[in-house]
Amino acid sequence: MKKSGIVSYGSYIPRYRIKPDEIARVWGEDPENIKNGIYILSKSVPSPDEDVATISVEASRNAIKRGKINPSDIGAIYIGSESHPYAVKPTATIVSSAIGANFPLFAADYEFACKAGTAGIQNVKAMVDSGMIKYGMAIGSDTSQGAPGDVLEYSASAGGTAMILGNENVIAEINHTLSVTSDTPDFWRREGEPYPTHGERFTGEPAYFKHTISASRMMMESVGMKPQDYDFAVFHQPNGKFPTRAAKILGFTEKQYKDGLLTPFIGNTYSGSMMTGLSAILDIAKPGDRILAVSFGSGAGSDAFDLTVTDEIMKMDRESAPTIKRMLADVTWLDYALYAKFKKKIIFGDAIE
Amino acid sequence: MGELSRMWRETDHRYRMVGEKCGNCGKVYFPPRDICPTCHRDSIGKMNNVEMSGNGVVVSFTIVHDAPPAFSRQRPYILAIIKLDDGPTLTGQIVDTTPSEIDIGTRVRSVFRKISEDGHSGVIHYGYKFVKDQ
Amino acid sequence: MRLSNDVFILGTGESKYGELWDRSLREISVEAGLNAIESSGIRTKDLDAIYMGNSLAGMISGQENIGALMSDYAGIADEDVPTLRIEASTASGAAAVHQAFLSIKSGEYDLVMVGGVEKMTELYGTEMIDISSSILDREWEAFFGGTPAAMAALSARKYMKDFGVGKDVLAAISVNDHKNASMNPIAHFSNIISLDQAMNSTPVAEPLNLMDCAPQSDGASCIILASESYMKKEGKEGVKIAGNGISQEYFALHSRDSLYSMKSTVSASRKALDRAGISLDDVSFAEVHDSFSIYGIMALEDMGFAPRGKARDIVLSEIGLNGRIPINPSGGLKAKGFPYGATGVGQFVEAYLQLMGKAGKRQIADPEYALLHSVAGTGSTSIVHIVGGE
Known part of the structure; x- marks a missing residue:
């Protein structure tokens, strides 16, 4: 049996960023303590119109593009997240429609805090190895929550990665x-x-x-x-x-x-x-x-x-989808007020929303 | 209360920009339509699904300040008419940018975003928006 | 076969246009209707039929079935007068006139009332922006954030860029409307605005600002149409509907060949002039559908009052009451007001008053023909009427 592995991969990181200095300013903390204490210099923030579904779709499309994968060859989609947009109703179905996967498809959403995406990788690897599917896609994606003023607010960010597994053209x-x-x-x-x-x-x-x-x-x-x-x-x-x-x-x-x-x-x-x-x-x-x-x-x-x-990997045009380096370079900085608006921390009245 | 089937049946069109190509004259349409306005009845049964690339150019744009309830959190937002490389012209938002970065002629590409939600407990509607093509 | 039986406007009536907080949909309709009855010297029970133009009552007031409601509250529930509502969004009023016109032309009816009504101020918050967006393509424009103002702004930006036109040209349309409305006692606005004010108000959908956009007005307008035989038999005086044209165009703005030309207006105006047997030079004044200033500019060019891209040559100097071609003596949609379903009928009221010499301070000297232009949505339907002549 050919050894299975990663056939393609794609990531998506929202372009918005906020610095700990800006968060610390609001809560009267010393930003240097944060930077030294947890070593975070900035974090990504999703747009008001981004969630785990949109991030997962963008990451999946990058993986498909980079690996020149035919979406109908993908037999399984598992998405790990702790911020799925719905408590009940899968993100995986949204992704499957958005990439044009087949109707016959294994799919589910996973939750195991921060390792549900890698649990998905193990799952699709087993399915590839057993011959159940040709390719399987595992996605780890989050728009994580950090309570205002909590230390998590400095780190909880947004982004995701899709890995397509198979046993042909394995990189x-x-x-x-x-x-x-x-x-x-x-x-x-x-x-x-x-x-x-x-x-x-x-x-x-x-x-x-x-x-x-x-x-x-x-x-x-x-x-x-x-x-x-x-x-x-x-x-x-x-x-x-x-x-x-x-x-x-x-x-x-x-x-x-x-x-x-x-x-x-x-x-x-x-x-x-x-x-x-x-x-x-x-x-x-x-x-x-x-x-x-x-x-x-x-x-x-x-x-x-x-x-x-x-x-x-040398046959793959890795630049054909955005690299992490590119996504780290192209950013827009937010202040805390815009961050609060983006993250829906401002409560809107019925008259407005 | 909420909108379900009306939104659901557009999933392929809004998620993947699936339009139609007239099997008679070859013209591509998006949004999809069942009858080609050039070929009329000769096109019936010959309108075939075709997926748009999502790449295009800004024909015109506006910055909307007076927004309906669904878009109040995003206001002001940029709405544009975009001519796709695939042929058709459509209406959509341009996001992740500022108005000063956009002009008539700016190249854009489609992205998958949340369009609106049926309140706090209803269905989330997804679809295409556009970002500046780097 | 075209019948020779001409159709005349026998009388007109309107409610005040504006924010009528204490008046209901049915009250203002009845008021406009009774004023028209009074003006015509007839009795309501004499009517053969009533057509009501209305666009949004179902969404704003939760009230459909407007026809039956209005005939009942006009006090003729026992008189067996068929009453129907006609809907063509912002051109509903003009469409209702057209249906009434055809009903008389066909020989079926002799005396028909046409009403138009809209209560636009019933809701608070931004809900009304969503409701008014129902005149657009809900699935492919409004769903993605399109609003009437946004669509007009898309036309405006492209127009301004392609012809190197500044905001002053658009603003001139609004300035003219406000000036004329100041002389119209039923108008929503009575204040005169300066070009500078018009150019620098709050942005709504850039490049359009508040002064480029017609207001949300309540209002009702009504006219009585009669056959030539009725006019002769009763010895009445009136104004003739000399010609008309309705034309269609692609529903959504993005499907059109041009963002700043409404093909429907081009062809509807040609049809109307042809049927009236006159040329544009014979038109004494025009009421154009300037729900947004850019639409006023486009209308002038689409109908041929100015070459494409050249409306600027006339809007700053020649569209006043004493100008070469007076535009919107009533105050137009911007300043007389814009109750969707009433607007198209309201234009006939203005034409009647002007052509009968009853327009008071805003009277145009010796007008012969009026051109009335009404648009649905962003131009998907245009309805043009020529009124006047012998």
């Missing part, structure tokens, strides 16, 4: 994937609540670090790799600090993790976070490059992937 083979799972309530949002709640420092050691580091070590052990054997490592990035610290604990160097570390510039795109980091790596990777990619979802669990970039 990055998935050598192995595994997951760890435990019931650890570090971060949650109850049904009907507008903003999530987090356990503050509890989100660190027992949650993010335990799961991310365990999954990474289990992966390296099972494929017989050491940190120095990898060209790139990318982790879930709730802020700029956590993934850097995890990388260092595991023994990775800055050279290995810097290209996939996007949170300092776009904030935490939740379900899109690790996948968008991987997208940035694929933008620049060369044949033979080895990548360790590990997501983390609160609640809690981690999905780990060991990938090898193939010669096929």
Whole structure:
């Protein structure tokens, strides 16, 4: 059996950005503390007319364009998010219509905090391997919520990435994937609540670090790799600090993790976070490059992937869809007032809306 | 209260800009229509689905300040008439830009966006808008 | 076969145009109707039929079935007078006149009332912008944020760019309307505005501002039409409907060949002039559908009062009451007011008053023919009438 893996990939990051200085100004905090404390220099903000469906569609279209994929060859679509526009009614159906996928189609929305998108990757990989489908698309996408004044407001951002998996024309083979799972309530949002709640420092050691580091070590052990054997490592990035610290604990160097570390510039795109980091790596990777990619979802669990970039990547015109570098360069800055309007934090009266 | 089937049946047209091509004269139409205004009855049964590229050029534009309720959060917004490279001309919003960046002749491409919502509990209507083509 | 039985305007009546907070849809209709009955010297029960022009009562007032409502409240529920509502959005009034005209032409009726009514001020908030957008293509214009003002602005920007025309040319239409309306006691606005005021008011849909846009007015207008045989038999005086034309064009603005020419107006005006057997030079004055200033400019060019792109040569100097071609002596849609369904009928009231020499301070000297121009939506239907002559 041919080894399955990533056939194409595409991302979308809204062009609007806000700086911690602007948020800190409103809440009377010291922006330098934020920048040093969580290492976030700016975060992306969705337009008033953007949500997880629109972001997912744009990311999917970029993946389809880049891989020259015929949408009717896509047999499954799974979308991971914790900000699906509907509580009941799938985002996956909207995406399937918007890309022109076939009526016979496996589809569902997933939720596992920030790792539902990578759970989707594992799902479609299994379906490709079993011969159920030719291509499958997994999307991680969020317009994440952070309560005004909460520390999450500095990081909760918007963006998403679509990965198309198959076993022909594979640009990055998935050598192995595994997951760890435990019931650890570090971060949650109850049904009907507008903003999530987090356990503050509890989100660190027992949650993010335990799961991310365990999954990474289990992966390296099972494929017989050491940190120095990898060209790139990318982790879930709730802020700029956590993934850097995890990388260092595991023994990775800055050279290995810097290209996939996007949170300092776009904030935490939740379900899109690790996948968008991987997208940035694929933008620049060369044949033979080895990548360790590990997501983390609160609640809690981690999905780990060991990938090898193939010669096929040189046949792909990676510039035919927007690269992460391009989306990082082309931005429009918002002040807090416009940000509040965009994020619907201003309550409109009935007379207006 | 809300709008369902009327919106739903336009899904392909608004999500993917599926228009029609007259099988008799070859002219492309978007928005779709069942009868070609050139070929009349000769076109009946020969209007075939065709997907637009979504790329085009601004024919005219306005900045709308007096907005209906569905667009109050976006006001002022840019509304334009756009001539698609595929042939047809249509009406749509240009987003993610400022009016000073847009002029007659500016090239644009389509994006997938939320158009309106049926209140807080109703269906969300999606469709095409345009952004400046970089 | 064209019948020789001409149709005449026997009398007219109107309500005040404007914000009539304390008056209902039915009250202003009845008021206009009774004024027309009074002016004609007839009795309501003598009517063979009534046609009512109305555009939006269903959405604004939640009231359809306007025809039956109006005949009942006119007090003729027991008199068996067929009453129908005619809808052609902002041209509903002119369309109702046309239907009444045909009913007399056919020989079926001799005495017909045509009313037009709209209550535009019943709602608060921006809901009215959505409702008025129902005159556009709901699925492919209004759905994406198109409003009547926005569509007119798209025409205006393209026109201004292609012909290097400034805002002053558009503003001149509104200035002229306000000046004339100041002499019309039923007009919505009685104030005169300067070119500078007109050019620099609040933006609505750029490049159009508040002074480029007709207001939301309540109002009702009514005329009584009669056959030639009725006029002769009763020894009445009136004004002849000399010619008319209705023309269609693509529904949505984006489907048209030009953003600043309404083909429907070009052909409707030609038909009307042909049927009246006159040329544009014979027209003494015109009432044009300037719901937005740019539409006034386009109308002047589409009908041939000015070459394409050259309306600027006449609007700043020749459209006043004493000018070469007086435009909108009533005050037009901008200043007399714009109750959608009433507007087209209201133009006939003005034509009647002017041609009978009853227009008071705004009277044009010895007019012979009036041209009346009414438009549905952004030009999907145009209706042109020529009134006057022997």
